[in-house]
Amino acid sequence: xxxxxxxxxxxxxxxxxxxxxxxxxxxxxxxxxxxxxxxxxxxxxxxxxxxxxxxxxxxxxxxxxxxxxxxxxxxxxxxxxxxxxxxxxxxxxxxxxxxxxxxxxxxxxxxxxxxxxxxxxxxxxxxxxxxxxxxxxxxxxxxxxxxxxxxxxxxxxxxxxxxxxxxxxxxxxxxxxxxxxxxxxxx
Numbered sequence: 001x002x003x004x005x006x007x008x009x010x011x012x013x014x015x016x017x018x019x020x021x022x023x024x025x026x027x028x029x030x031x032x033x034x035x036x037x038x039x040x041x042x043x044x045x046x047x048x049x050x051x052x053x054x055x056x057x058x059x060x061x062x063x064x065x066x067x068x069x070x071x072x073x074x075x076x077x078x079x080x081x082x083x084x085x086x087x088x089x090x091x092x093x094x095x096x097x098x099x100x101x102x103x104x105x106x107x108x109x110x111x112x113x114x115x116x117x118x119x120x121x122x123x124x125x126x127x128x129x130x131x132x133x134x135x136x137x138x139x140x141x142x143x144x145x146x147x148x149x150x151x152x153x154x155x156x157x158x159x160x161x162x163x164x165x166x167x168x169x170x171x172x173x174x175x176x177x178x179x180x181x182x183x184x185x186x187x
Contacts, residue, residue, distance in 0.1 A: 005104065006034040007152065009076030011039035011069055012090045017092030020050045025093035027057050031100035035059040036080050037071045048089075070161035070169035077155050084113070084149040087131075087170075092147060103149070110186030112178065113149040132187045136179055143171040144178075144185075154183060 007065045008026055012019045026036055038051050040063035060079045077085060097119060100127050119130040128145060143164050161169040177183045
């Protein structure tokens with residue numbers, strides 16, 4: 001079986017309801033050239049029951065203790081086969097059934113492809129806008145959302161997420177790849 005173009009990596013810990021929402025949005029996609037990888041941090045709720053309800057649609061799943069979110073994300077990267085990785089964690093969802101189809105119908109030429117993100121707090125929805133062209137000072141005040149397409153080989157070339165960070169490990173990864181090493185980006 002050929003490798004998919006996209007590996008969707010979902011990190012979860014005790015968020016069965018959010019995980020169900022996330023997986024439903026993934027498997028409702030009209031675009032099918034992806035694999036689903038679930039890294040669960042030894043949840044004690046019904047999370048694995050939710051994962052198992054999707055059967056063989058999930059290519060890889062594991063539930064075990066980890067050393068934080070960046071350790072879990074690195075475990076997902078290690079199992080990924082796609083050209084791009086997309087981190088869509090429990091509670092995150094794809095906007096419509098054609099989100100991936102619309103994305104991959106474009107000329108994707110960059111090593112990191114980033115998007116605007118709809119932030120839904122349950123009480124209100126806000127569109128988190130990103131600039132069309134990234135500039136270094138942006139990273140003083142903001143970062144790219146973790147829901148970006150990242151070429152998997154970047155993790156091989158520049159290293160995975162630094163697990164010494166409890167928070168902002170993705171921010172450090174973007175600083176290392178975009179600001180320091182000038183990898184290509186696309187909005």
